[in-house]
Amino acid sequence: MWETTYLHVLTGEDAVFDWISGTSLRPTRAALPDELWQRFAAELRQRLRVAYPIRAGRVILPFRRIFAVVAVTC
Numbered sequence: 750m751w752e753t754t755y756l757h758v759l760t761g762e763d764a765v766f767d768w769i770s771g772t773s774l775r776p777t778r779a780a781l782p783d784e785l786w787q788r789f790a791a792e793l794r795q796r797l798r799v800a801y802p803i804r805a806g807r808v809i810l811p812f813r814r815i816f817a818v819v820a821v822t823c
Contacts, residue, residue, distance in 0.1 A: 750817045757810040764808045765797045766790070 759768055770778075778786055801808045 750815065752813065752815050755812045755814065757812055759808045759810055760806060761808075762798070762803070763794050764803075765801045765810055766794045768810065 757768065759765065761767060766774075777789070781789060801810060
C-alpha cells in the first residue's frame with residue numbers, strides 16, 4: 750500500500766465546487782430537492798472559498814489517494 754497526494758491546480762471563483770460537482774457531490778445533488786440544493790450549494794461554495802483561497806489566480810486542491818496491490822496465488 751502507498752499514499753499519494755496529487756495537487757490539482759484549478760482556476761475560477763468556485764473552482765473546487767465545480768471540480769467536486771462532477772464526482773462526490775452527485776449523490777447529494779440527486780437526493781435534495783431543488784430549493785434545498787440551492788441553499789446547500791451556496792453555503793458550500795462559500796465555505797470552499799474560505800478553505801481553498803485563490804492565490805495568484807489559482808486554487809491548489811490537494812487530492813489524497815491510497816493505493817493497494819494484491820497478489821493472489823493458487
